[in-house]
Amino acid sequence: MGGKGIGAEIRERGGRALSMARMALGLRRFGRTGQFGDGREVAARDFVLANAISGDPESVLATVDEFARKRDMLVNVGDEKGLLLDAAVTKATPKLALELGTYCGYSAVRIGRLLSAGGRLVSVEFSAANAEVARAIIAHAGLADRVSVVVGTIGDGGETMHRLTGDHGFDSGTVDLIFLDHAKEAYLADLRSIMAAGWIHPGTIAVADNVKVPGVPDYLAYMRAEQGKTWRTVEHDTHVEYQSMLKDLVLESEYLG
Numbered sequence: 357m358g359g360k361g362i363g364a365e366i367r368e369r370g371g372r373a374l375s376m377a378r379m380a381l382g383l384r385r386f387g388r389t390g391q392f393g394d395g396r397e398v399a400a401r402d403f404v405l406a407n408a409i410s411g412d413p414e415s416v417l418a419t420v421d422e423f424a425r426k427r428d429m430l431v432n433v434g435d436e437k438g439l440l441l442d443a444a445v446t447k448a449t450p451k452l453a454l455e456l457g458t459y460c461g462y463s464a465v466r467i468g469r470l471l472s473a474g475g476r477l478v479s480v481e482f483s484a485a486n487a488e489v490a491r492a493i494i495a496h497a498g499l500a501d502r503v504s505v506v507v508g509t510i511g512d513g514g515e516t517m518h519r520l521t522g523d524h525g526f527d528s529g530t531v532d533l534i535f536l537d538h539a540k541e542a543y544l545a546d547l548r549s550i551m552a553a554g555w556i557h558p559g560t561i562a563v564a565d566n567v568k569v570p571g572v573p574d575y576l577a578y579m580r581a582e583q584g585k586t587w588r589t590v591e592h593d594t595h596v597e598y599q600s601m602l603k604d605l606v607l608e609s610e611y612l613g
Contacts, residue, residue, distance in 0.1 A: 456535070
């Protein structure tokens with residue numbers, strides 16, 4: 357019989373179930389620190405550095421996907437929803453993109469590999485430990501020249517936004533793409549802060565992950581209320597990362613001005 361043996365499949369499923377159980381236990385810690393406390397983020401970095409082809413973003417993405425499916429679940433956007441992000445990046449053709457929530461750098465690699473010549477991505481991550489993991493993975497993908505990771509949050513009273521302006525060239529109408537995949541309660545407040553700063557322009561695309569699971573009800577209600585007024589939104593039905601049962605929702609919203 358070709359393919360994977362029954363015993364190997366059972367072991368893989370058992371390992372995945374154990375990973376999910378550890379993830380459930382680590383959610384409270386994750387909310388405080390951005391990590392699950394079992395070393396999975398550092399293990400993912402080490403797995404990528406040991407197994408992915410250096411300088412090859414596609415190899416890096418496939419290796420992270422393999423780790424998340426077979427070793428330990430990760431909360432990056434994943435391969436299925438990643439295709440939606442890819443399409444938005446291709447549509448926006450950003451010269452300057454902003455990501456909120458770097459985690460291990462998976463989505464930063466997805467975005468960075470699609471940037472045109474001169475394009476830049478700045479990813480904001482509140483966990484310094486995650487930022488170091490992400491920088492290593494981004495560098496291994498060969499994208500350190502176009503992807504920067506900044507430790508901070510948009511909602512820290514202006515400190516991070518000031519750094520983005522002073523150090524990374526964020527200014528009126530400069531942001532072409534925003535990817536929101538950080539603290540769910542901060543999506544709408546952070547988007548409003550970015551709008552108030554004047555960084556976006558008609559045609560800027562905002563992509564929001566996990567709108568259904570764990571859910572971002574205020575952001576969803578805002579985008580639905582602003583449909584055809586300030587934003588034009590497409591709601592993409594999809595699944596929670598790395599499984600096919602639990603439904604999720606990704607919003608792709610174009611700013612109308």
